Amino acid sequence: xxxxxxxxxxxxxxxxxxxxxxxxxxxxxxxxxxxxxxxxxxxxxxxxxxxxxxxxxxxxxxxxxxxxxxxxxxxxxxxxxxxxxxxxxxxxxxxxxxxxxxxxxxxxxxxxxxxxxxxxxxxxxxxxxxxxxxxxxxxxxxxxxxxxxxxxxxxxxxxxxxxxxxxxxxxxxxxxxxxxxxxxxxxxxxxxxxxxxxxxxxxxxxxxxxxxxxxxxxxxx
Amino acid sequence: xxxxxxxxxxxxxxxxxxxxxxxxxxxxxxxxxxxxxxxxxxxxxxxxxxxxxxxxxxxxxxxxxxxxxxxxxxxxxxxxxxxxxxxxxxxxxxxxxxxxxxxxxxxxxxxxxxxxxxxxxxxxxxxxxxxxxxxxxxxxxxxxxxxxxxxxxxxxxxxxxxxxxxxxxxxxxxxxxxxxxxxxxxxxxxxxxxxxxxxxxxxxxxxxxxxxxxxxxxxxx
Amino acid sequence: xxxxxxxxxxxxxxxxxxxxxxxxxxxxxxxxxxxxxxxxxxxxxxxxxxxxxxxxxxxxxxxxxxxxxxxxxxxxxxxxxxxxxxxxxxxxxxxxxxxxxxxxxxxxxxxxxxxxxxxxxxxxxxxxxxxxxxxxxxxxxxxxxxxxxxxxxxxxxxxxxxxxxxxxxxxxxxxxxxxxxxxxxxxxxxxxxxxxxxxxxxxxxxxxxxxxxxxxxxxxx
Amino acid sequence: xxxxxxxxxxxxxxxxxxxxxxxxxxxxxxxxxxxxxxxxxxxxxxxxxxxxxxxxxxxxxxxxxxxxxxxxxxxxxxxxxxxxxxxxxxxxxxxxxxxxxxxxxxxxxxxxxxxxxxxxxxxxxxxxxxxxxxxxxxxxxxxxxxxxxxxxxxxxxxxxxxxxxxxxxxxxxxxxxxxxxxxxxxxxxxxxxxxxxxxxxxxxxxxxxxxxxxxxxxxxx
DNA sequence: AATGAATGAGACTTCATTCAT
DNA sequence: AATGAATGAAGTCTCATTCAT
Numbered sequence: 001x002x003x004x005x006x007x008x009x010x011x012x013x014x015x016x017x018x019x020x021x022x023x024x025x026x027x028x029x030x031x032x033x034x035x036x037x038x039x040x041x042x043x044x045x046x047x048x049x050x051x052x053x054x055x056x057x058x059x060x061x062x063x064x065x066x067x068x069x070x071x072x073x074x075x076x077x078x079x080x081x082x083x084x085x086x087x088x089x090x091x092x093x094x095x096x097x098x099x100x101x102x103x104x105x106x107x108x109x110x111x112x113x114x115x116x117x118x119x120x121x122x123x124x125x126x127x128x129x130x131x132x133x134x135x136x137x138x139x140x141x142x143x144x145x146x147x148x149x150x151x152x153x154x155x156x157x158x159x160x161x162x163x164x165x166x167x168x169x170x171x172x173x174x175x176x177x178x179x180x181x182x183x184x185x186x187x188x189x190x191x192x193x194x195x196x197x198x199x200x201x202x203x204x205x206x207x208x209x210x211x212x213x214x215x216x217x218x219x220x221x
Numbered sequence: 222x223x224x225x226x227x228x229x230x231x232x233x234x235x236x237x238x239x240x241x242x243x244x245x246x247x248x249x250x251x252x253x254x255x256x257x258x259x260x261x262x263x264x265x266x267x268x269x270x271x272x273x274x275x276x277x278x279x280x281x282x283x284x285x286x287x288x289x290x291x292x293x294x295x296x297x298x299x300x301x302x303x304x305x306x307x308x309x310x311x312x313x314x315x316x317x318x319x320x321x322x323x324x325x326x327x328x329x330x331x332x333x334x335x336x337x338x339x340x341x342x343x344x345x346x347x348x349x350x351x352x353x354x355x356x357x358x359x360x361x362x363x364x365x366x367x368x369x370x371x372x373x374x375x376x377x378x379x380x381x382x383x384x385x386x387x388x389x390x391x392x393x394x395x396x397x398x399x400x401x402x403x404x405x406x407x408x409x410x411x412x413x414x415x416x417x418x419x420x421x422x423x424x425x426x427x428x429x430x431x432x433x434x435x436x437x438x439x440x441x442x
Numbered sequence: 443x444x445x446x447x448x449x450x451x452x453x454x455x456x457x458x459x460x461x462x463x464x465x466x467x468x469x470x471x472x473x474x475x476x477x478x479x480x481x482x483x484x485x486x487x488x489x490x491x492x493x494x495x496x497x498x499x500x501x502x503x504x505x506x507x508x509x510x511x512x513x514x515x516x517x518x519x520x521x522x523x524x525x526x527x528x529x530x531x532x533x534x535x536x537x538x539x540x541x542x543x544x545x546x547x548x549x550x551x552x553x554x555x556x557x558x559x560x561x562x563x564x565x566x567x568x569x570x571x572x573x574x575x576x577x578x579x580x581x582x583x584x585x586x587x588x589x590x591x592x593x594x595x596x597x598x599x600x601x602x603x604x605x606x607x608x609x610x611x612x613x614x615x616x617x618x619x620x621x622x623x624x625x626x627x628x629x630x631x632x633x634x635x636x637x638x639x640x641x642x643x644x645x646x647x648x649x650x651x652x653x654x655x656x657x658x659x660x661x662x663x
Numbered sequence: 664x665x666x667x668x669x670x671x672x673x674x675x676x677x678x679x680x681x682x683x684x685x686x687x688x689x690x691x692x693x694x695x696x697x698x699x700x701x702x703x704x705x706x707x708x709x710x711x712x713x714x715x716x717x718x719x720x721x722x723x724x725x726x727x728x729x730x731x732x733x734x735x736x737x738x739x740x741x742x743x744x745x746x747x748x749x750x751x752x753x754x755x756x757x758x759x760x761x762x763x764x765x766x767x768x769x770x771x772x773x774x775x776x777x778x779x780x781x782x783x784x785x786x787x788x789x790x791x792x793x794x795x796x797x798x799x800x801x802x803x804x805x806x807x808x809x810x811x812x813x814x815x816x817x818x819x820x821x822x823x824x825x826x827x828x829x830x831x832x833x834x835x836x837x838x839x840x841x842x843x844x845x846x847x848x849x850x851x852x853x854x855x856x857x858x859x860x861x862x863x864x865x866x867x868x869x870x871x872x873x874x875x876x877x878x879x880x881x882x883x884x
Numbered sequence: 885a886a887t888g889a890a891t892g893a894g895a896c897t898t899c900a901t902t903c904a905t
Numbered sequence: 906a907a908t909g910a911a912t913g914a915a916g917t918c919t920c921a922t923t924c925a926t
Contacts, residue, residue: 005906028352031253035900045908047903056900129347132253165424169405173428176401177394184393203386207394210431226888256917266891271918273889447885470794473695477921487887489923498921571789574695607866614847615840615870622839626832645828649836652873668909698896708912713897715910 002062006052017042017052021063022116026123030060031132057134064124067117088150093158100155101205103147104178108201111186125179148175152212162214174208181207223283227273238263238273242284243337247344251281252353278355285345288338292331309371314379321372322426328399329422332407346400369396373433383435395429402428444504448494459484459494463505464558468565472502473574499576506566509559530592535600542597543647545589546620554631567621590617594654604656616650623649665725669715680705680715684726685779689786693723694795720797727787730780734773751813756821763814764868770841771864774849788842811838815875825877837871844870 006014020042024033035056039046053059091099110118127133149171155161161170181204185197192200227235241263245254256277260270274280312320331339348354370392376382382391402425406418413421448456462484466475477498481488495501533541552560569575591613597603603612623646627639634642669677683705687696698719702712716722754762773781790796812834818824824833844867848860855863 031250032351032353034898036898046901046910047908050901051907126347126350129350130253131249131344165421169402169421172405173398173401173425176397180394180397181390184390200386200390204394207432211428230889255915257915267894268892268919269890277917473692474793474795476919478919488889489887492922493886568789568792571792572695573691573786607863611844611847611863615843615867618839618843619836622836623832626835642828642832646836649874653870672910697894699894710898710913711911714912719896 001065002053002058003051006062009052017044018063018066019116021059022067022120025060025063025127026116026119029123029127030057030130030134033060035059060134064120067120070115070117071121088154091151091154091158093160096155096158096160097209100151100208103151104205104208105201108182108185111182112189122182125175155212160214161212170212174212177208177211178204222286223274223279224272227283230273238265239284239287240337242280243288243341246281246284246348247337247340250344250348251278251351251355254281256280281355285341288341291336291338292342306371309375312372312375312379314381317376317379317381318430321376321429324368324372325399325426325429326422329403329406332403333410343403346396376433381435382433391433395433398428398432399425443507444495444500445493448504451494459486460505460508461558463501464509464562467502467505467569468558468561471565471569472499472572472576475502477501502576506562509562512557512559513563527592530596533593533596533600535602538597538600538602539651542593542650545593546647546650547643554628564624567617597654602656603654612654616654619646619650619653664728665716665721666714669725672715680707681726681729682779684722685730685783688723688726688790689779689782692786692790693720693793693797696723698722723797727783730783733778733780734784748813751817754814754817754821756823759818759821759823760872763818763871766810766814767841767868767871768864771845771848774845775852785845788838818875823877824875833875837875840871840874841867 009017017038021033021038024038024041028034033056035049036046038044038059039049049059053062110122113119149167152161152167152170152174156163156167181200185192185200189197230238238259242254242259245259245262249255254277256270257267259265259280260267270280274283332343334340370388373382373388373391373395377384377388402421406413406421410418459480463475463480466480466483470476475498477491478488480486480501481491491501495504552564555561591609594603594609594612594616598605598609623642627634627642631639672680680701684696684701687701687704691697696719698712699709701707701722702709712722716725773785776782812830815824815830815833815837819826819830844863848855848863852860
């Protein structure tokens with residue numbers, strides 16, 4: 001994580017660095033991103049990066065974490081795992097699938113945005129798979145998928161999500177399905193009318209529910 | 222695609238080049254792969270690669286196509302789209318889900334292998350998403366996902382696969398679910414006993430069937 | 443010069459090689475021309491070039507010589523220096539400037555052609571100046587500028603060309619003026635009407651005559 | 664043009680880079696020049712060139728521009744087009760041909776020099792014609808031929824230079840004649856005594872005047 | 885007589901990172 | 906506290922030429 005001095009930086013400058021880096025990583029992935037390009041575009045000297053960050057991986061991690069924080073704030077959710085947990089615990093069995101639907105809708109909504117942290121979040125599942133990618137600490141990794149994991153965990157406690165499979169597995173597979181659907185839809189966004197879009201979104205949601213439904217039972221963790 | 226002379230090469234040597242390249246691309250993706258490393262490991266001189274291939278992208282494409290061909294042969298399936306089509310057409314409604322289960326099982330079986338073409342096939346969905354990736358011809362691209370697409374298309378004709386969503390969408394989402402499940406499983410393979418493995422495999426299959434089942438209707442393409 | 447076996451080649455094939463090489467050298471100069479590209483385009487094997495030619499420079503020299511020969515034949519002039527000399531000796535003082543005018547006109551006429559030997563001849567003055575260019579034997583070099591040199595020499599004998607400066611100098615300078623004028627004109631050919639073109643051509647010719655006129659006297663060689 | 668940091672470089676070092684590059688380009692042209700060789704000879708590391716310049720073309724352009732600037736300073740002329748214009752406007756009809764003679768003499772004087780900027784200026788007309796040459800901005804291009812063009816333009820205003828042909832044409836043709844003459848002379852410099860040299864120089868000058876003289880009239884631009 | 889596979893040096897360029905100031 | 910010049914390895918690709926067959 002960024003060296004402590006980074007926090008002492010004027011917040012405008014800090015944010016600007018993160019923005020430029022966020023776009024670069026979103027555009028080119030981790031390995032493909034160019035530190036030089038980031039520095040150029042941010043109008044920074046070469047040395048400054050290594051003054052504030054350990055290395056490229058550290059910059060990426062810091063940027064990603066900031067992106068997650070921005071996303072939480074954007075949705076009116078308090079940042080951090082704890083606060084998220086509180087929100088999730090307010091859900092009851094009746095509202096559960098609606099909450100999931102809401103989360104699913106947001107993931108698509110994000111696709112249209114050009115905000116750096118949205119773009120980075122969108123690119124993250126891809127970057128995560130890069131062979132030469134940075135080894136992310138559990139912290140950022142957890143925050144990134146925290147919403148979904150917390151939600152499903154709560155769903156299980158409420159008895160509406162299947163418990164015959166490991167929670168991790170469900171999270172992984174649900175996220176993949178979500179992202180694949182997003183990608184497919186967004187590529188054809190211009191060619192679709194609102195009716196088709198709504199139908200696809202609902203179908204994707206139904207798929208998720210069908211997959212996760214508590215009708216399946218039996219796995220003990 | 223590779224210059225014609227590549228086909229005239231002694232098959233051992235040809236295969237060796239493909240193997241080395243396959244491992245490199247599987248390990249590092251397209252952009253991350255190093256032509257120099259491939260050349261070194263294959264014991265080739267600096268310039269020879271460009272005697273057989275147009276460029277790096279051509280090498281990748283050729284390697285990928287060879288991998289697909291190997292996979293077809295491995296499974297006892299005749300190569301090429303036509304032959305695949307014939308096989309798919311022999312399926313009837315009763316045998317359909319079993320065929321899908323079989324295909325799904327195979328995708329997992331592949332994960333344990335260290336054969337270059339298996340590793341490359343496994344890495345392909347990831348490479349495909351690289352921002353600076355090579356633009357693949359529809360040919361290779363099609364062959365790679367041909368099995369699943371042909372299968373689902375047949376399933377639809379048999380009335381067992383839902384027709385309320387675009388076929389493409391189903392293919393994309395099914396493949397993503399398949400791969401995500403594979404990845405999760407293979408990372409924990411050593412810590413699982415056979416019972417758990419079988420249960421997961423079946424669950425993944427059930428998820429696929431639930432998603433694709435013809436119980437959902439109404440989308441017109 | 444090309445190894446003797448080159449002459450034994452079937453004339454169609456020989457001509458084809460020269461044509462492809464001629465275009466390549468005309469397009470890219472000597473250093474910039476790619477032997478590989480020539481070989482590819484002519485459908486020849488790598489080895490064949492070094493079977494018929496010493497090296498790249500030899501190929502260039504041979505091609506250039508063939509181009510000169512073609513040009514002589516095209517103009518209905520017999521090839522070689524001797525024959526040219528005979529033709530020049532038929533000129534008398536009255537016809538001299540007309541012959542020069544004719545020669546000047548032809549140089550422009552050549553600019554419109556896409557024949558390989560014309561293009562090569564056109565490119566030659568440029569190639570000649572390349573620092574890494576081939577050291578040309580006096581033979582080809584002489585043939586290329588032979589017409590002009592013979593003509594001016596004859597003009598001197600007839601008393602119409604100045605003898606106060608070295609012949610070589612006059613040849614060099616006249617050729618440069620000719621080529622520079624050509625280049626300027628051909629770049630604007632599409633934007634000129636026939637009247638302007640004729641005026642320029644005449645002006646260029648007058649310049650040449652003014653430069654060369656025997657009114658200037660006194661240089662002893 | 665060179666990245667701004669190049670201007671901040673210590674002037675010795677800057678000049679040294681330009682000198683090495685100037686010699687290299689003068690010796691081998693643009694395409695033939697080797698960036699590696701320049702780096703080696705200047706004692707620079709492999710990457711540093713791209714820290715100061717965009718690419719090879721940018722290095723060339725920068726070097727050329729610096730050469731032009733040096734030449735202006737050398738002749739005691741203020742750099743830039745404006746200043747040149749002022750000087751030219753001081754000429755009157757009587758002094759015009761003397762000024763031209765002076766300029767012509769200087770062009771020969773330059774030929775003896777081994778200064779990098781002189782050599783580059785001398786090589787420029789050749790480099791300009793390279794098929795794969797860099798596309799030069801009008802700025803450098805203009806400065807290089809600015810003197811002659813400004814001079815002829817002034818000559819026209821004074822009524823001593825012919826106006827029956829496009830100014831561009833006269834510039835192009837005069838420059839070519841000048842260069843060809845220079846080249847011829849310099850190659851034989853050692854074998855000539857002062858009298859011969861003076862005679863040739865005068866003759867070349869007379870040729871130029873004969874060509875350009877206002878005795879010819881009628882072309883409207 | 886003719887091939888064509890193979891060479892390896894060298895081309896231009898980008899990279900993440902360091903370090904003296 | 907912060908800079909920015911400098912590094913040098915590695916990147917992909919092209920080149921003219923050779924040589925065993």
